[in-house]
Amino acid sequence: MNHAKKSREFLKDSSYAKWHDEALWYVREKRDRATAEVKEFEQLREAAQKIKEYTLKHLGYYLEQFEENATKNGIVVHWAQDAKEHNKIVEQILKNAKAKLIVKSKSMLTEECGLNSHLEDSGYTIIDTDLGERIVQLRGEAPSHIVLPAIHLKKEQIGKLFEEKLNSQKGNFDPTYLTSVARDNLREKFLTADAAITGANFAVAKSGSIVVCTNEGNADLGTSLAKTHIVSMGIEKIIPSLRDLGVFTRVLARSATGQAITTYTSHFKVPSIGKELHVVIVDNQRSSILNSDNQSALSCIRCGACMNTCPVYRRSGGHSYSYTIPGPIGSILGAFRELKDDGDLAYACTLCASCDNVCPVKIPIHNHLYSFRKEYVKSSYMPKFKLLAYKSAAKLMQNRAIFNRIVRFSKYSNPLLNRLSLWGKGRDMPKPAKKSFREWYDEQE
Amino acid sequence: MMSKSKILSCLNCNEPRDELIYSISTQEPESLKKSFTDALELAGGEFLESKEESLESTLQELTSKSVASSYNYKVTTINPNAIDNTLDLSKLDCAIVEAKFGVAENGAVWINEEDNINRAIYTIVNHLIVILKGEIVPTMLEAYELIEYEDFNYGLFISGPSKTADIEQTLVIGAHGAKKTTVVLVAS
Secondary structure (H helix, E strand, O other), X not given: OOHHHHHHHHHOOHHHHHHHHHHHHHHHHHHHHHHHOOOOHHHHHHHHHHHHHHHHHOHHHHHHHHHHHHHHOOOEEEEEOOHHHHHHHHHHHXXXXXXXXXXXXXXXXXXXXXXXXXXXXXXXXXXXXXXXXHHHHHHOOOOOOOOOOOOOOOHHHHHHHHHHHHOOOOOOOOHHHHHHHHHHHHXXXXXXXXXXXXXXXXXXXXXXXXXXXXXXXXXXHHHHHXXXXXXXXXXXXXXXXXXXXXXXXXXXXXXXXXXXXXXXXXXXXXXOOOOEEEEEEEOOOHHHHHOOOOHHHHHOOOOOHHHHHOHHHHOOOHHHOOOOOOHHHHHHHHHHHOHHHHHHHHHOOOOOOHHHHHOOOOOOHHHHHHHHHHHHHHOOXXXXXXXXXXXXXXXXXXXXXXXXXXXXXXXXXXXHHHHHOOOOOOOOOOOOOOOOHHHHHHHOO | OHHHHHHHHOOOOOOOOOOOOOOOOXXXXXXXXXXXXXXXXXXXXXXXEEEHHHHHHHXXXXXXXXXXXXXXXXXXXXXXXXXXXXXXXXXXXXXXEEEOEEEOOOXXXXXXXXXXXXXXXXXXXXXXXXXXXXXXXXXXXXXXXXXXXXXXXEEEEEOOOXXXXXXXXXXXXXXXXXXXXXXXXXXX
């Protein structure tokens, strides 16, 4: 099912859709307040963009530098070309460590690789520990947002889920209570887990260290209790030095949730005595993106700001997107990987460019999506009726005489279109002026 | 190793000849201490000031049952590095740790206790007390200038108690880590 069809399902309950829209807009407003407080925020965005561009340009050099320094620190570095190899490596590490129970902190890469189901099929128990991720895991769903995985759910739905799965009090839907139920339940898992898997927000080449940002403390608790820590990271997470982190830690949380910084910004450099630290560096088509016109999409630091501001995401929900990462940035990555199945995501966009304006690393997101539209039109995947509509519109617009007639006719046709066309659903066509510009112009001396 | 060379073959591995240059002009707040305490409170943390000579009595007032610390305060009941059972760790109520410096813009403190091998201490206790004897820097840029050449095994910035807003955007303090974080600034 494509994005448009799934969105239609999402929009069936209009009060729910409105609630979802407002919940995300609330986060966007928090972002605005937090960034406005930092006078030099635009300078920080420019610096963040520069650092990412520079590192991507020299990515091979910095990856090798990272491996060299991380190895000196006692970290074991692995390389995986694709999802399958990543999962195989992780499984082998777990097997060597005789691990059975694994706690995981938020990692979109392991979602991308389908690690959970791979390990479950092999008999491992893997528990997501971020509260939002745990909720969607218990529901058997994917996260609907990269920073707020359960943003699509109401507290009543979560309360009922906890009643069933975690034995919580019947009818108690208080978020504070529900959080404490999850805390107690997950504390047990933390204390008995054999291994901990985390993602990486940043990997620092010069110091050979991994940086993870969380609010809940799940990454620190999980990794400090388990014997083995595995980090899954994409090749694009590298930055040259700790100094550069000064820029990213100033923009990340402000853009994501409107906080000045996440509660925990943890630097893993040397494993604890008697413990293991593994880093799996994953390509999985990232190098192809790097060598394409879409390179800047790899600068993304996964803050989710483009989702919170997107008028389409807010009104269609993360589960309407066919790629693991939803919203504007995910639509680029999805369309790049699979134009046939995910190319329609380039149309889950109004080209308003609001995403470009909030992106902390200044990715021209809407330009990428526009370029995928061009590719999609040229491909054979474009639905025939849509292609026909586009071609007819192009013909009409190229012919001045016909175009002028349409403009003159619009005062009659627009009210009609409000009722008949898809565009008129939930919004009004603009009210035309009494005279078109051309009519007015012809009357001038 | 095949995979490594295959991945690297698609990337530029040469040593960069161009330099990465960027500059940011930060605006220092009028009072670093006030910015720090405001930001810490916004992050849900608590702030106290104490003179060096009254630190012990301040800690006495703050703590009750079990107090883990690798420093010898009077209230310390156990050194976390001496605990090797995770269940025993989980029974700890409070921990006292020392921070190297604070950050005014976000109320975070930098902690890297070289001799602390038991890293769970920062998140497993209900109440984390952070002793801050060092300076307060304006922003993260100055913070990383201080630690860029520091040799640490594991270090973290902590800003306030553990929190989540994953259920309907309602802020809840005490997700997986400490439910309460108190920073005690020791005046020199």
